[in-house]
Amino acid sequence: MDTGDSTDEYFKSYEDLEVHRLMLEDKPRTLAYKNAIFACSDKFQNKIVMDVGAGTGILSVFCAKAGAAKVYAIEASHMAQVAKEVVRENGFESIIEVIHSKVEDLKSDDIGKVDIIVSEWMGFHLMHEGMLDSVLVARDQFLKENGLMFPNEAKLYASPCELPTVYDFWNDVYGVSMEFVSREQRRLKSKKPNISSLEANNLLTDGKLLVWLDLSTATMPELLCLGGESTVVPCNRNGIYQGICVWFSVTFPDGSELSTSPEYESTHWKQSIVVLPHDIPVTKDEPVAFKLELRKDSLKPRIYNVEYTQLDPENVEHDIPCHCYMTKCLVIKAYLSEHPEEDIQGRET
Amino acid sequence: MDTGDSTDEYFKSYEDLEVHRLMLEDKPRTLAYKNAIFACSDKFQNKIVMDVGAGTGILSVFCAKAGAAKVYAIEASHMAQVAKEVVRENGFESIIEVIHSKVEDLKSDDIGKVDIIVSEWMGFHLMHEGMLDSVLVARDQFLKENGLMFPNEAKLYASPCELPTVYDFWNDVYGVSMEFVSREQRRLKSKKPNISSLEANNLLTDGKLLVWLDLSTATMPELLCLGGESTVVPCNRNGIYQGICVWFSVTFPDGSELSTSPEYESTHWKQSIVVLPHDIPVTKDEPVAFKLELRKDSLKPRIYNVEYTQLDPENVEHDIPCHCYMTKCLVIKAYLSEHPEEDIQGRET
Numbered sequence: 001m002d003t004g005d006s007t008d009e010y011f012k013s014y015e016d017l018e019v020h021r022l023m024l025e026d027k028p029r030t031l032a033y034k035n036a037i038f039a040c041s042d043k044f045q046n047k048i049v050m051d052v053g054a055g056t057g058i059l060s061v062f063c064a065k066a067g068a069a070k071v072y073a074i075e076a077s078h079m080a081q082v083a084k085e086v087v088r089e090n091g092f093e094s095i096i097e098v099i100h101s102k103v104e105d106l107k108s109d110d111i112g113k114v115d116i117i118v119s120e121w122m123g124f125h126l127m128h129e130g131m132l133d134s135v136l137v138a139r140d141q142f143l144k145e146n147g148l149m150f151p152n153e154a155k156l157y158a159s160p161c162e163l164p165t166v167y168d169f170w171n172d173v174y175g176v177s178m179e180f181v182s183r184e185q186r187r188l189k190s191k192k193p194n195i196s197s198l199e200a201n202n203l204l205t206d207g208k209l210l211v212w213l214d215l216s217t218a219t220m221p222e223l224l225c226l227g228g229e230s231t232v233v234p235c236n237r238n239g240i241y242q243g244i245c246v247w248f249s250v251t252f253p254d255g256s257e258l259s260t261s262p263e264y265e266s267t268h269w270k271q272s273i274v275v276l277p278h279d280i281p282v283t284k285d286e287p288v289a290f291k292l293e294l295r296k297d298s299l300k301p302r303i304y305n306v307e308y309t310q311l312d313p314e315n316v317e318h319d320i321p322c323h324c325y326m327t328k329c330l331v332i333k334a335y336l337s338e339h340p341e342e343d344i345q346g347r348e349t
Numbered sequence: 350m351d352t353g354d355s356t357d358e359y360f361k362s363y364e365d366l367e368v369h370r371l372m373l374e375d376k377p378r379t380l381a382y383k384n385a386i387f388a389c390s391d392k393f394q395n396k397i398v399m400d401v402g403a404g405t406g407i408l409s410v411f412c413a414k415a416g417a418a419k420v421y422a423i424e425a426s427h428m429a430q431v432a433k434e435v436v437r438e439n440g441f442e443s444i445i446e447v448i449h450s451k452v453e454d455l456k457s458d459d460i461g462k463v464d465i466i467v468s469e470w471m472g473f474h475l476m477h478e479g480m481l482d483s484v485l486v487a488r489d490q491f492l493k494e495n496g497l498m499f500p501n502e503a504k505l506y507a508s509p510c511e512l513p514t515v516y517d518f519w520n521d522v523y524g525v526s527m528e529f530v531s532r533e534q535r536r537l538k539s540k541k542p543n544i545s546s547l548e549a550n551n552l553l554t555d556g557k558l559l560v561w562l563d564l565s566t567a568t569m570p571e572l573l574c575l576g577g578e579s580t581v582v583p584c585n586r587n588g589i590y591q592g593i594c595v596w597f598s599v600t601f602p603d604g605s606e607l608s609t610s611p612e613y614e615s616t617h618w619k620q621s622i623v624v625l626p627h628d629i630p631v632t633k634d635e636p637v638a639f640k641l642e643l644r645k646d647s648l649k650p651r652i653y654n655v656e657y658t659q660l661d662p663e664n665v666e667h668d669i670p671c672h673c674y675m676t677k678c679l680v681i682k683a684y685l686s687e688h689p690e691e692d693i694q695g696r697e698t
Contacts, residue, residue, distance in 0.1 A: 014537040061525045188363040
């Protein structure tokens with residue numbers, strides 16, 4: 001019996017609603033998409049768009065407002081009902097079609113080809129609990145040749161860092177010493193990446209690019225294991241090497257970028273910190289070498305495990321030029337400053 | 350085999366550790382206990398103390414520092430290992446004895462009688478997920494006649510309030526309207542008390558005392574159902590009645606107080622908000638009548654369910670004097686101001 005008092009339950013719990021509020025309230029995230037879509041409104045005019053993992057449907061509404069002729073808002077979860085309501089409330093029923101389905105279960109006959117795929121698929125440290133797999137399935141199945149990916153590139157960066165305030169608290173808790181708890185905390189934090197916000201001045205080096213994905217061409221097998229190359233970066237100052245700070249950026253077709261670097265306004269992704277088991281004092285220009293690998297879990301494909309390996313900078317190929325204090329790099333730097341016209345890297349390869 | 354590399358796991362997970370950090374970092378909470386214990390150091394000199402639910406053991410260390418001859422730190426969870434380590438690190442092994450047990454399972458023969466019981470037992474809205482039951486068991490079993498309870502009183506307050514910013518967000522989400530989500534949010538928030546921090550100026554009335562427990566005499570049956578009396582409070586200003594803000598205070602034997610009122614510095618308990626299903630506009634001096642009852646869950650004794658009933662101020666006994674605009678209260682107020690020597694309340698009873 002319809003009592004007239006509608007009690008449709010769009011959200012399963014208050015926490016469920018809060019997750020979406022958290023994402024929507026993340027201004028750098030939501031505005032990056034809005035601004036990029038509106039900046040490319042010429043590309044959206046009368047085009048067919050697919051929004052993969054539409055959630056509340058906000059990106060679909062942005063696309064419709066930017067001039068899309070048709071938007072397929074694909075949402076696998078119960079959020080599809082919310083997206084439908086948002087579409088109705090904003091008067092876009094004739095343009096946006098919310099489809100409650102996994103994109104993997106859609107048939108080409110249902111939709112045909114699309115001009116643009118929009119998706120906010122990123123998880124912590126880009127891949128963890130993200131849904132890039134589904135976006136690539138959608139691309140291969142539905143995107144026209146030379147269609148646009150929104151975003152179209154993704155990059156993962158890392159930088160050795162200090163972790164201030166994490167351990168100091170326990171040294172003097174209102175006059176009580178709990179130093180062993182800080183050791184416990186470090187042990188527990190070393191087990192998996194910590195999601196927390198650092199300040200730019202906590203970084204010890206420039207960000208090192210670990211992964212660069214072109215989303216128009218990336219393939220599923222490439223996503224099984226990302227990073228993993230031995231890398232070395234010189235410290236910009238004296239400090240204590242306590243962890244690796246990992247962040248990402250995605251780039252849109254207009255060249256604009258959404259970055260989770262500690263240099264930029266904080267997002268709900270914050271940064272991912274790999275905490276080292278022990279402090280390592282470092283000095284300015286000292287090279288720090290490591291390997292960081294993100295590997296898709298064999299049982300849970302949306303889970304990425306992060307493996308950190310500490311390396312000896314002697315055994316790792318340095319950038320050319322590199323401002324570290326090792327003799328080879330000093331010599332190369334001196335040679336290059338005397339012969340600015342030379343391309344030593346080009347000659348070596 | 351002891352490898353020499355100790356890997357005792359004091360905390361089960363990082364989240365487990367963070368809970369205790371959150372409580373310790375709650376300055377109003379931890380300093381209220383520290384300051385009250387130190388202010389009463391004459392009462393602690395050479396006394397036997399029991400700390401019920403010792404957690405990290407910090408209160409036990411405060412008691413030992415204040416001069417206690419013996420402290421029994423009773424902790425039922427795996428945190429007992431942490432407390433032992435804290436005691437050792439601070440050199441109080443000879444004074445503080447950590448006992449890994451429920452206080453309910455201790456025998457009088459093990460401990461004998463104690464002079465003081467210290468406990469931080471309070472949960473959200475005082476009772477929810479708290480452990481006052483165990484403190485009363487400890488008191489009845491172990492506290493000497495005329496022994497001290499620390500804290501010795503607890504009070505629960507409530508005040509009708511406004512809930513700014515809770516719903517406004519959804520009206521314009523970067524140009525997209527999601528008003529139905531704010532309706533959803535209200536529906537979900539109405540289901541159980543929300544733990545969140547209000548500002549003092551969100552309150553519409555003075556705080557109304559709902560519950561006053563003397564911890565030296567309170568009994569377990571009294572804790573089954575708290576509050577529940579019909580009550581009325583006049584508004585201090587015009588506004589929108591959107592919820593009831595609930596907070597508590599505990600008082601120590603030196604008269605000092607730990608309060609979670611929005612008038613004071615925020616604690617990890619924040620305030621508990623009962624959200625009304627609909628806005629109710631109110632005006633200055635308008636009486637708001639309600640009943641709020643905290644009832645122990647019949648299956649889970651640490652859970653308290655909160656029941657709110659909206660009442661007609663006509664049918665509820667008002668305070669004397671009451672500054673609401675109802676005729677009876679205006680008359681009484683006028684009479685009292687003409688006859689300041691009269692005790693009208695005394696005469697009526």
